[in-house]
Amino acid sequence: MSVAPLTDRRGRRDAGSIVQPTRAAFWLYPIVLGLGAASVVPNFIRLSSAAPSGAIVLSVVVHTLWLIPALAVTTHLDLFEREPPAFCVAAVLWGGVVATGFALVANDNVLSYLAKLDPKFATDWGASISAPVVEETLKLLGVVVLILINRRVFESVLDGFVFGALVGLGFQVVENIMYALNAAIQAGETWTGGIMASFFVRAVVNGLWSHAAFTAMTGAGAAYVLVGVRRPLAVRLAAAGALYTVAWGLHFVNNSPLPEIVLGRTDWYLTIVQIVLNGLVVLAVASFVYRCAARQEYRWFAQAVGDEPELLPLRELAALASNKTRKMAVEAARREHGRKAAWAQSRLQRAQLGYGVALARSADPATDPGVARWHRRIDRARAQVRAADTEPPESPGAPTQHARVRSELPEVP
Amino acid sequence: MMFVIAIPYLLNRSLVGAAPVRAGQVVTLGTFRYRPAPDWQIDRGASQRDLVSVLVKGATTYRLTPLGRQSSAVGAFKAAVRRYEATGHGRIGGDPASVSTARGLTGLVAPISGNTVAGTLTVLVAGGQGLGISLTARHTAPLTAEIADDVVTMLDSVEVVDS
Numbered sequence: 076m077s078v079a080p081l082t083d084r085r086g087r088r089d090a091g092s093i094v095q096p097t098r099a100a101f102w103l104y105p106i107v108l109g110l111g112a113a114s115v116v117p118n119f120i121r122l123s124s125a126a127p128s129g130a131i132v133l134s135v136v137v138h139t140l141w142l143i144p145a146l147a148v149t150t151h152l153d154l155f156e157r158e159p160p161a162f163c164v165a166a167v168l169w170g171g172v173v174a175t176g177f178a179l180v181a182n183d184n185v186l187s188y189l190a191k192l193d194p195k196f197a198t199d200w201g202a203s204i205s206a207p208v209v210e211e212t213l214k215l216l217g218v219v220v221l222i223l224i225n226r227r228v229f230e231s232v233l234d235g236f237v238f239g240a241l242v243g244l245g246f247q248v249v250e251n252i253m254y255a256l257n258a259a260i261q262a263g264e265t266w267t268g269g270i271m272a273s274f275f276v277r278a279v280v281n282g283l284w285s286h287a288a289f290t291a292m293t294g295a296g297a298a299y300v301l302v303g304v305r306r307p308l309a310v311r312l313a314a315a316g317a318l319y320t321v322a323w324g325l326h327f328v329n330n331s332p333l334p335e336i337v338l339g340r341t342d343w344y345l346t347i348v349q350i351v352l353n354g355l356v357v358l359a360v361a362s363f364v365y366r367c368a369a370r371q372e373y374r375w376f377a378q379a380v381g382d383e384p385e386l387l388p389l390r391e392l393a394a395l396a397s398n399k400t401r402k403m404a405v406e407a408a409r410r411e412h413g414r415k416a417a418w419a420q421s422r423l424q425r426a427q428l429g430y431g432v433a434l435a436r437s438a439d440p441a442t443d444p445g446v447a448r449w450h451r452r453i454d455r456a457r458a459q460v461r462a463a464d465t466e467p468p469e470s471p472g473a474p475t476q477h478a479r480v481r482s483e484l485p486e487v488p
Numbered sequence: 489m490m491f492v493i494a495i496p497y498l499l500n501r502s503l504v505g506a507a508p509v510r511a512g513q514v515v516t517l518g519t520f521r522y523r524p525a526p527d528w529q530i531d532r533g534a535s536q537r538d539l540v541s542v543l544v545k546g547a548t549t550y551r552l553t554p555l556g557r558q559s560s561a562v563g564a565f566k567a568a569v570r571r572y573e574a575t576g577h578g579r580i581g582g583d584p585a586s587v588s589t590a591r592g593l594t595g596l597v598a599p600i601s602g603n604t605v606a607g608t609l610t611v612l613v614a615g616g617q618g619l620g621i622s623l624t625a626r627h628t629a630p631l632t633a634e635i636a637d638d639v640v641t642m643l644d645s646v647e648v649v650d651s
């Protein structure tokens with residue numbers, strides 16, 4: 076659930092703006108974006124020219140269809156506020172254009188260097204040596220540049236997690252389209268099968284628990300250095316370093332032939348085991364980091380609204396802790412008092428979230444018009460909840476309004 | 489950020505990737521294999537196991553690439569043309585002519601022309617799979633009779649792995 080555009084302590088709604096002409100990073104961003112495009116675009120042209128006609132369309136369509144729900148899931152990871160859309164776009168573009176463009180050049184050179192040293196070693200281990208270092212560093216730099224453009228957007232570790240995931244998502248989609256085009260080229264006449272197989276393995280099976288998860292971890296680390304000011308800088312840097320190392324390690328194992336060596340097999344069984352094991356481990360680690368970040372964000376929210384029991388009773392405050400608990404509260408209202416009550420409950424939650432965020436950011440809550448506006452919304456939403464609660468509950472077998480009207484109509488002979 | 493690019497680039501530039509062909513060496517590319525001629529160098533930096541094999545001798549480059557599933561020589565030729573022309577090094581001109589190897593593989597061959605290179609593009613089809621072979625030399629170093637003999641020998645050595 077997302078609410079409340081980013082405002083600063085004086086209530087200005089443009090505090091989350093990406094246009095920051097006084098920041099050097101603001102001018103650096105378009106320059107590196109252009110450099111990245113200078114690498115990505117020619118590669119796309121070369122691959123789409125070499126692939127059968129229609130391959131680029133099919134690849135882009137299937138990966139875009141995958142990207143839309145992935146973006147929806149990622150942008151809803153932040154529990155209490157909506158990230159500025161311009162920053163979300165900038166994060167995805169960094170991943171898809173800057174990180175991918177630079178990684179293409181760097182990975183090619185590392186793999187070529189390793190192949191010159193030992194071709195067999197390069198084939199077996201090249202991807203696991205090159206990709207984690209090059210790609211994780213380039214993607215992390217995306218989060219760092221966004222912080223340098225406007226640090227006010229990064230108020231919690233969860234913000235770093237979300238923007239990191241968006242950078243990873245952009246990287247993942249562009250890389251997957253390139254892999255799909257390569258698969259089409261290598262498959263020959265069965266190019267559609269090549270694209271779909273590549274899509275299945277890289278997008279469906281590997282899903283969000285690859286680049287998006289890796290960069291979410293490193294992004295959370297970068298944000299922690301920025302916002303965890305209660306801890307000494309050395310501790311924060313150590314935590315960020317640990318998260319980078321974990322992401323690097325998971326990426327390394329993901330690309331390495333270690334499972335092949337351990338299991339002694341090279342068939343489909345190995346591929347499935349590798350994908351499932353890697354996926355589950357990465358997902359577990361990313362979930363752990365997310366839960367820690369979400370708990371911290373919830374504490375921040377609870378502290379802000381802790382003195383307002385009439386607006387946010389303890390039971391309702393607890394229900395706002397996660398998307399899951401919010402859904403449970405709405406579902407309980409639906410069960411007890413019907414759809415209208417569920418809708419009113421959902422509206423009340425949105426108002427309470429907006430109020431909490433506005434309260435936390437306000438320098439003078441007593442006179443802040445933004446806080447007062449959310450206060451009024453809570454009052455209206457609570458009145459709707461009370462009104463819905465007084466209506467009799469809908470039983471699953473009860474006739475609908477439409478059916479009731481029909482039953483009252485006279486029979487037509 | 490520049491370090492992430494500069495360090496791999498400088499490392500790669502610091503090594504020469506050419507390695508001499510070993511006596512009796514056989515290179516496998518998907519379902520095909522061939523014997524590189526002695527006196528040629530394998531470009532290790534540009535070659536990838538099962539995907540592409542690149543040999544160099546002076547200013548001449550010999551590149552073999554599997555073309556995946558191909559049921560006809562014409563289809564394989566079109567795929568090879570797309571792939572070669574996508575590199576931007578040259579274009580394939582004229583109608584392709586038939587070609588057959590000493591081991592009975594058949595295919596098509598056509599000339600390559602570019603601003604800086606000239607050569608031939610050959611495709612072979614066997615067992616439902618295609619193999620593309622480009623031979624290019626810089627204009628400043630035209631093909632010699634010795635290189636032409638080596639190329640014919642290497643083409644004749646191509647065989648399907650399962651056969």
